[in-house]
Amino acid sequence: MSEMIALSVFRYDPEQGDKPAMQAYKVPMSKPGMKLLDALNYIKWELDGSLTYRRSCGEGVCGSDGLNINGVNGLACITPIAGLKQPIHVRPLPSMQVIRDLVVDMDHFFDQYRQIQPWLKTETPTPEHERLQSPEQRAELDGSYECILCGCCTTSCPSWWWNGDRFLGPAALLQANRWIVDSRDEAMGERLDQLEDSFRLYRCHQIMNCMEACPKELNPTAAIDNIKRKILARKS
Amino acid sequence: MGGIPTNRFGEVVYNGPEGERSCAGLYAIGEAACVSVHGANRLGGNSLLEIIVFGRACGNQVMKRLKQHRYHPALDKDCWQKGVERVESWLGELNRSGGSDCNIANIRLRMQTIMQEHFSVYRTDEVMREGVQRLETLAAELPEARLSDGNRIFNTELIEAMELENLMSLARVTAAGALARIESRGAHARDDYPDRDDTVWMKHTLASIRDEHVKLDYKPVRVRPMTVESFPPRKRVY
Ligand code: SF4
Ligand code: SF4
Ligand code: FES
Numbered sequence: 372m373s374e375m376i377a378l379s380v381f382r383y384d385p386e387q388g389d390k391p392a393m394q395a396y397k398v399p400m401s402k403p404g405m406k407l408l409d410a411l412n413y414i415k416w417e418l419d420g421s422l423t424y425r426r427s428c429g430e431g432v433c434g435s436d437g438l439n440i441n442g443v444n445g446l447a448c449i450t451p452i453a454g455l456k457q458p459i460h461v462r463p464l465p466s467m468q469v470i471r472d473l474v475v476d477m478d479h480f481f482d483q484y485r486q487i488q489p490w491l492k493t494e495t496p497t498p499e500h501e502r503l504q505s506p507e508q509r510a511e512l513d514g515s516y517e518c519i520l521c522g523c524c525t526t527s528c529p530s531w532w533w534n535g536d537r538f539l540g541p542a543a544l545l546q547a548n549r550w551i552v553d554s555r556d557e558a559m560g561e562r563l564d565q566l567e568d569s570f571r572l573y574r575c576h577q578i579m580n581c582m583e584a585c586p587k588e589l590n591p592t593a594a595i596d597n598i599k600r601k602i603l604a605r606k607s
Numbered sequence: 608m609g610g611i612p613t614n615r616f617g618e619v620v621y622n623g624p625e626g627e628r629s630c631a632g633l634y635a636i637g638e639a640a641c642v643s644v645h646g647a648n649r650l651g652g653n654s655l656l657e658i659i660v661f662g663r664a665c666g667n668q669v670m671k672r673l674k675q676h677r678y679h680p681a682l683d684k685d686c687w688q689k690g691v692e693r694v695e696s697w698l699g700e701l702n703r704s705g706g707s708d709c710n711i712a713n714i715r716l717r718m719q720t721i722m723q724e725h726f727s728v729y730r731t732d733e734v735m736r737e738g739v740q741r742l743e744t745l746a747a748e749l750p751e752a753r754l755s756d757g758n759r760i761f762n763t764e765l766i767e768a769m770e771l772e773n774l775m776s777l778a779r780v781t782a783a784g785a786l787a788r789i790e791s792r793g794a795h796a797r798d799d800y801p802d803r804d805d806t807v808w809m810k811h812t813l814a815s816i817r818d819e820h821v822k823l824d825y826k827p828v829r830v831r832p833m834t835v836e837s838f839p840p841r842k843r844v845y
Contacts (some may be wrong), residue, residue, distance in 0.1 A: 415712070415763075415764070416710075420711070420755035420764045421755060421756040421764065423761055424763070470760065471760055471761040474761050
């Protein structure tokens with residue numbers, strides 16, 4: 372008999388419209404280094420085909436399986452079972468509209484990402500070859516380009532819980548900063564104008580939940596700080 | 608590198624009676640496409656070339672076409688039915704199954720096991736022939752598979768079922784193509800035919816499934832660059 376893992380998983384069936392409930396499952400510990408996603412897959416493939424969650428890459432690259440795991444946001448696919456207190460409580464990302472079980476509506480999150488216009492903006496004519504960067508300029512992007520838009524940070528931010536309709540939240544702001552610090556981008560002024568707003572940017576009170584939550588160990592707080600400093604600098 | 612055959616503009620091509628034709632307005636790029644430049648292996652640099660060269664070429668082609676053809680031609684008014692039927696055939700017959708051997712996850716696992724055991728790193732005629740047989744038997748079981756989830760909202764078991772249908776087709780054409788190719792090339796390494804045979808086999812396998820049977824055809828590899836001299840293929844040594 373292999374060791375059994377106890378899980379308590381959030382269930383919500385929109386067709387029945389019943390109240391959400393936690394459901395208990397037991398899953399065998401099948402391999403050393405087993406991740407939470409392996410346990411969810413075991414439930415879906417062996418015990419209960421109706422359990423619904425998002426997943427794709429299985430290795431912390433696609434950002435699909437952001438979940439609330441024992442009260443902390445993280446990616447199921449890179450969270451080892453071994454370190455988790457049992458029964459493992461698995462819930463959808465907090466403050467989000469639940470579509471079904473662990474699947475939440477990410478539309479507003481991605482809409483806020485779109486609002487920061489995450490693409491290179493230039494005015495100078497397109498050079499014949501690519502726009503070059505020095506290794507130092509490229510290094511400025513470290514710590515932002517790795518973001519996989521999983522939403523773990525934004526949905527852990529109390530300011531976003533209360534003002535998420537207008538406050539952009541840590542993920543979108545980290546990305547806003549990614550374009551502000553990009554040496555090839557020529558729209559910094561326009562970007563700062565768009566952000567200089569008591570809600571869009573200044574609802575961040577440096578609570579740092581976002582940094583704690585990020586499974587890629589990024590630091591949205593520092594990025595937000597940098598935007599604030601850029602805005603201050605152009606005032607003086 | 609295999610994929611949906613395209614020309615260098617990312618337009619999907621097919622073999623008609625008058626030779627190669629492109630499907631206007633249908634495109635494939637990157638991992639999904641075979642523009643016939645990569646050779647037989649799927650190597651690290653492929654994706655870069657696909658993005659930077661063919662992604663751009665395809666984007667330009669799309670823009671060009673949209674300028675001339677703002678709207679697509681009128682669709683057959685029943686064209687949606689096949690898709691709906693496919694979904695309904697899964698949702699319509701829940702759980703009426705011969706037990707857990709016949710669920711999606713189980714058939715997928717058996718398919719993966721066959722591919723792993725019969726079409727992995729070192730291949731021989733005997734091993735692959737048996738593999739093709741096992742795979743064909745398994746594929747015939749797939750229509751018996753049933754879902755346990757009949758929900759119409761975010762049904763990921765349904766998605767997995769449809770993915771499995773696609774994967775099964777891919778596994779079948781991959782297996783048949785590998786068995787037929789009596790040489791070693793790229794990742795296709797045969798113990799019984801260890802050498803590459805450019806006279807006979809420097810060609811792409813074109814596979815299709817018609818009336819439930821895998822059919823194989825071939826087309827030449829493009830070996831003449833347009834602006835520079837070509838160099839002849841050489842043996843790859845390590
Ligand atoms: S530091 Fe700012 S963005 Fe991050 S959790 Fe706190 S309030 Fe939210
Ligand atoms: S910053 Fe981290 S937690 Fe936030 S979306 Fe990006 S990867 Fe996820
Ligand atoms: S499944 Fe892709 S990040 Fe977890």
